[in-house]
Amino acid sequence: MENYTHTISELPGKILNLPFVFEDVVYMRGESNYTIFTLVNRKQYITSRTLRVYEALLPDTFVRIHKGCIINLAYLESLCNAERVAQLKDGSSIGIARRRWPQVKNMMLKHKLRTMY
Template sequence: MNKLKTLLVDDEYSAIEGLAIRLEAFPQIKVVGYARNVADALALISKTEPDLIFLDIEMPGQSGFELIKQLQPENCPAIIFVTAFHQYAVKAFEVRALDYLLKPVKKERLAEAIARVVARAEPQPNKQQLLEVADIVQNAAATSPTDTATYRIEQEKLLIQDGHHPAQLIPYRDILWIDAAGDYMCVHTSNETFVMRARMKSLISEVLPDGFVRIHKSTIVNLQHVAKLEPLINSEYKLTLVNNKALKVSRTYSKQLKESLSA
């Protein structure tokens, strides 16, 4: 296939430079320009007609989301967000981003993201690919809830399938915590965030194995990754994970958490 014309958009030059160096390892990619704000990016998009944009979110003036709003849907390049903030993941997938990478970007995750773009650009998948996708969809549908996403237990892994992106299998042992964002759930590992459409109640009662405990109406933690529990006022607690992420434990769930930790 032809090389993917690629545009890098980030207000930090060091981030652009670092990503450009990593992309040199991928022969499918041809970087055709750099931009440090939305206005310059729009001008380059008009000039170069890129196939792919690596896009930062928080930039002076206008954000990466505002850039996407100004693109024609039928001509929109593939978008891979590259950001230091996990909290935008839900919104990123709502605007049909192909992937969401957290800084610093690891080479393995970069390779996965590029593979998705390449797969999307291929005019027709081969027979084996079709069979693999059909198998995933068929297995997922067997346990599909009423939501449009699918999740189930499969070989000690959580299956995430949102209908717009390839299925993800996340080992339960790698999940640190899960939090709610509207109708979506953000599944956090030590260095990645995955988004799924699911209900908190269904996850904790029907899907997640023992060792996952609800600590708030919008938060579940994996007890294996709890480093410290400190009392606050009004019978609430501050829970710290092994990656130093601090989470609030509400009074409603504090007793259950303490019992689970002491078990």
Template sequence: MLSTKLTALIVDDEHSGRSSLKILLNKNCFYLFEKIVTASSLNEAIKIVADESFNVCFLDIQLNNQSGFDLVPYLSSKTKIIFVTAYSEYAIKAIKDKAFDYLLKPLNPVEFKICMSRFEKEVLGNGAVKKYLQIKEQGATMPIILDEIEFLEAEGAYSKIHLVKKKEYVTAKTLKSMTDMLGNDFIRIHKSYTVNKMMIQSYKKDSLTTIHNTCLPVSRVGAKELSLHF
């Protein structure tokens, strides 16, 4: 996938907090970020932001005996601040400090995905940056625009990519790995199918129709996934 060259800063005094958030970002949003930087203290974070600005800062509030709120004046006005904390009582102050979002620990993966989907749309805008999937076919690298993918179909250890232009490509990756790679705009609706959210015309508990009138099956797990997005 071609990088959109965004940068993220994670500020948390606990190693587990930094590592778990970095894992979530790498799993769900790896195509968004060129660099993810971590800081374990307020002072370390202040030094980092003095030399570099970030698109987003994931900020813990209680940093040993200091407050994450004290970092806010040092951040660029363009940095989206997402507070990540175990304490709900700071939500009002976070809103006053123009927080983009406020996530409670332990992080809920679904809430995290929704937050990052909003972030992506707000930062990149509609159509501001074209995102690509790169696959290998017969030794050549094929860049595929994500917006042109209608759905993906499992074929054993391979995946077939169906484009809106009725072209098809087969890649030597499982549907699970492809779904993880593609991010929040794609939904696994069945063990054999992952669909582009923008290509959904309608769906029922056991089937889905794309805007090009392709009918796909929906499993019970897939129906739950759809309900989280719509």
């Protein structure tokens, strides 16, 4: 049995126990009605909830970069202007939607993240 370190009770009539805290999440991907969490230690967890459910509960260090992905700005290494790609500290590269690009750049500046190339 796993120890649950994060309990969400804001969901109407439901309590959801997650075996990690949001601060450990590097990024989240939505696949149909599932969300795949990728953590700092490269471990992945799958839940049967959509990204939209979690998006409302996340701290302000998280930003949706396209329809199927939310990243944690604490793990953002850099942004590539030419290709609109987010480079994460775990080595992942994730494309950013054209219409979300201005929001991601503003969030990066707000959180005083450094690199853009």
